[in-house]
Amino acid sequence: MNIHAIREQFPILHQEINGHPLVYLDSAASSQKPRSVIDAVRNYYELDHANVHRGVHSLGSRATDAYEGAREKVARFIHAPSAEQIVFTRGTTTALNLVASSYARAVCQEGDEIVITPMEHHSNLIPWQQVAKATGATLKFIPLQPDGTITLEDAEATITDRTKIVSVTYVSNVLGCVNPIKQLAELAHRKGAVIVVDGAQSTPHMKVDVQDLDVDFYAFSGHKMCGPxxxxxxxxxxxxxxxxxxxxxxGEMIDFVELYESTWKDIPYRFEGGTPIIAGAVGLGAAIDFLEQIGMDAIDQHEKHLTKYAYDVLSNIDGLTIYGPEQNRVGLVTFNIDDVHPHDVATVLDTKGIAIRAGHHCCQPLMRWLNVSATARASFYIYNTTDEIDRLADALIQTKEFFGYGIE
Structure with missing residues (x-):
């Protein structure tokens, strides 16, 4: 895996921020885009733009082919049985809300259970809170271990015959831990429940096979995997x-409309009302082409190397606490420096050209579990290097000195 050649394909990385070469360590929030994705979106607008599924003219046909071709690429990328089982959405949040609003509200009733974990992103918590309020179902949580992980024993004790839905993130956007989705799916199905997976932080970084995992719903976003x-x-x-x-x-989602009644198209189109996100789908298809050209195994191996390196380097900084497990983590290190607010850490790092995330990361219940108000997070992707992690470590040491850490 030629990191230099990969970095050359990301125009945004070749700039200075505040007089320093940019070190972008915020890919868990949104990854940068390679030139091939930027070109694909631009070429669509310059050459092929028209509405899809409607016109019989050449532009309409080309736009439709590009849009549906992207759906085929998504299905192949996550090993779905068919493209008809792929619904395009605005992202993970919209996808999870679709499942909660359309599926869960129809099947849940008073006395039923919805099982999630305290590590969930708000996108995989608030929709289930609303379903529970609307249906009378009970929201339950698989407890966390001291390092923030979950155990299958605790999952089995939490998932019961009354459980209708289990919804879990594949990879925590704060702790970086990888949850045992395949085993959780088996537990859920054994109890007659369906399993919903938030794949926002897993899909960009590892091979995903929804059939092998045996999941019922799987949601992810394009912007975290080099797409728009x-x-x-x-x-x-x-x-x-x-x-x-x-x-x-x-429009778009109907089959036949009368004055007082209407019928819906087959899947997936019944869930894609209105003019769809055509250019976004084209860009997502190009991002999948880009990632597949590199190879998901190579990406996984590179990120594991970076994550271990970062964990080891940052662990040697006095007064710095890392959250989450040391092993079996993906692409990020979340931390705090004693007596320095993470927003201050991020601000100082930005003066040195280093972009990290600071805040509650849309995981306020998890922050309370960690007994902090916020954390700093450095997240890595295919274009990051160990040299950049060294720059991060040096800058964090300087940040401590700037705030007088350790001075009596």
Whole structure:
């Protein structure tokens, strides 16, 4: 894996921030875009733009082919049985809300259980809170171990015969831990529940096979995997999707309309009302081409190397606390420096050209579990290097000195 050649394909990386070469360590929030993705979106608008599924003219046909071709690429990328089981959405948040609003509200009732974990992003917490309030179902949480991970023993004790839905992140956006999705799916199915997976932080970094995992729903975003913002996808088991009602109504999603009644198109189109995110889908397809050209195994190996290196280097900084497990973590290190607010850390690092994330990372319950108000997070992707991690470590030491850490 030639990191120099990969970095050359990302125009945004070749600039200075505050007089320093940019070190971008915020890919867990949103990854940067290679030239091939930028070109694909531009070429679509310059050469092929038209609405899809409607016009019989050449531009309409080319736009439709590009849009549906992107759906085929998504299905192949996550090993879905068919492209019809891929619903394009605005991202993971929209996809999870679709499952909660269309599927969960129809099947849950008073006395049923929805099982999640305290590490969930708000996008995989608040929709289930609302389902519980609307249906009378009970929201339950698989407890966390001291390092923030979950155990199958605790999961088995939490998931019961009353559980209708288990919804879990594949990879925590704060702790970096990888949850045992395949085993959780087996537990859920044994109890008659369906499993929903937030794949926002897993899909960009590792091979995903929804059939091997045996999940019922799987959601992810394009902007975290070198694609454009505003595009994502939901995979659903065919038998479930076919029995779900749309939650947005209008053009594109209808089959036949009378004055007082209407019928819906087959999946996935019943869930894609209105003009879809065509350019975003084209860009997502190009991002998948880019990632597949590098190889997901190579990406996984590179990121594991970076993450271990960062964990080891940052662990040697006095007064710095790292959250989450040391092993079996993906692409990020979340930390705090004693007596220095993470927003101050991020601000000082920015003066040195280093971009990290600081805040609650849309995980306020997890912050309270960690007994902190916020954390700093450095996250890595295919274009990052160990030299950049060394720059981060040096800058963090200087940040401590700037705030007088350790001075009596």
């Amino acid at each position: 913002t505003g595009i994502g996808a939901l995979y659903g088991r065919r038998s479930l999707l076919e029995n779900m009602e749309p939650i947005e109504y209008g």
